[in-house]
Amino acid sequence: MAIQWFPGHMHLTKKAITERIKDTDVVIELLDARLPGSSANPLLAELTSGRPALKVLNKQDVADPERTAQWLAYYNDQPGTRAIGLDASVATPAKALIDACHTLAPNRGGLAKPMRVLICGIPNVGKSTLINTLTGRRAAKTGDEAGITKLEQRITLEDDFYLYDTPGMLWPRIVVAQSGYHLAASGAIGRNAYDDEEVALELLAVLKRHYPGLLEARFKLKAVAAIADEDLLAEVGRQRGALLGRGRVNLQKAAEIVMHEFRSATLGRITLETPEEFAQWLAEGQKADAARKAKKEARVRGRKGQGDEGVLPDASGDD
Numbered sequence: 001m002a003i004q005w006f007p008g009h010m011h012l013t014k015k016a017i018t019e020r021i022k023d024t025d026v027v028i029e030l031l032d033a034r035l036p037g038s039s040a041n042p043l044l045a046e047l048t049s050g051r052p053a054l055k056v057l058n059k060q061d062v063a064d065p066e067r068t069a070q071w072l073a074y075y076n077d078q079p080g081t082r083a084i085g086l087d088a089s090v091a092t093p094a095k096a097l098i099d100a101c102h103t104l105a106p107n108r109g110g111l112a113k114p115m116r117v118l119i120c121g122i123p124n125v126g127k128s129t130l131i132n133t134l135t136g137r138r139a140a141k142t143g144d145e146a147g148i149t150k151l152e153q154r155i156t157l158e159d160d161f162y163l164y165d166t167p168g169m170l171w172p173r174i175v176v177a178q179s180g181y182h183l184a185a186s187g188a189i190g191r192n193a194y195d196d197e198e199v200a201l202e203l204l205a206v207l208k209r210h211y212p213g214l215l216e217a218r219f220k221l222k223a224v225a226a227i228a229d230e231d232l233l234a235e236v237g238r239q240r241g242a243l244l245g246r247g248r249v250n251l252q253k254a255a256e257i258v259m260h261e262f263r264s265a266t267l268g269r270i271t272l273e274t275p276e277e278f279a280q281w282l283a284e285g286q287k288a289d290a291a292r293k294a295k296k297e298a299r300v301r302g303r304k305g306q307g308d309e310g311v312l313p314d315a316s317g318d319d
């Protein structure tokens with residue numbers, strides 16, 4: 001999918017993480033439990049130099065509990081990694097976070113060696129909400145606009161437990177095609193950066209396959225698996241009275257309805273990907289990416305071979 005996005009203050013955030021990581025014991029990555037693979041920052045492992053990682057599957061209240069369990073098991077199987085599920089209804093999330101960090105970095109603790117934890121996550125994953133709960137503040141500013149930086153803030157969870165916040169960060173290019181759709185469907189990407197109909201069609205394709213019963217119940221449809229994606233979108237529009245006159249369906253409105261009902265979980269508790277699916281998409285994406293890079297290098301070499309030394313670097317922001 002063509003996503004016209006500028007991934008926010010990526011460079012500033014990268015720099016902040018690189019500087020902070022030297023004095024960090026555990027990195028908490030907040031993931032969206034509805035799309036754990038797609039909401040994981042592929043740059044993070046590199047930036048955090050393999051520090052112990054706590055994956056927090058946030059918004060578990062709107063995710064499919066069975067799939068959340070699969071993702072937790074998947075992460076808990078990885079060395080130096082723990083995973084927990086969380087959501088905003090948990091009134092005191094600090095204990096679970098603190099306990100998991102102590103398991104990951106057992107030598108830290110006490111005033112001489114306080115636990116120093118960095119918390120990262122994509123925009124809209126619920127980081128401000130969590131931090132507000134942790135600090136006991138009223139939701140000061142949720143629903144951040146992309147592009148607004150926050151200065152690094154240190155939150156003292158216990159006398160010997162410091163949490164360092166980083167601004168929400170996306171990455172410059174999406175290698176896994178499905179991730180673009182899933183991130184857009186979840187609300188992580190500004191809405192001007194993608195086409196609503198395209199994202200809604202992809203979302204319907206996933207829902208039709210994995211959650212047909214939820215679609216049928218919510219939109220009063222039958223046998224959705226047999227309906228083509230485009231027709232399904234039109235059916236949703238018709239059901240909801242999104243019409244343009246002369247029987248034509250307002251597909252834009254229908255797309256907005258599908259996305260809104262997914263985001264708000266009025267459709268039900270849904271997770272768009274399993275660990276196995278994501279691993280396969282990632283392998284395919286990386287293969288396609290390697291081929292794309294090789295092609296680009298060959299093109300540059302070809303131009304140089306023709307004596308064109310003045311080739312400008314690619315300005316697409318691709319790399």
Ligand code: G4P
Pocket residue numbers: 058059060061062086087088089121122123124125126127128129130141142143144168
């Ligand atoms: P961010 O700092 O990571 O960008 O995210 P933020 O806390 O601003 O949360 C983004 C949206 O996600 C907010 O909704 C927030 O209410 C919602 N949210 C946060 N945590 C959870 C959770 O555990 N479960 C669910 N279901 N939603 C969560 P919003 O529509 O942007 O704002 P509002 O509805 O709070 O006004």
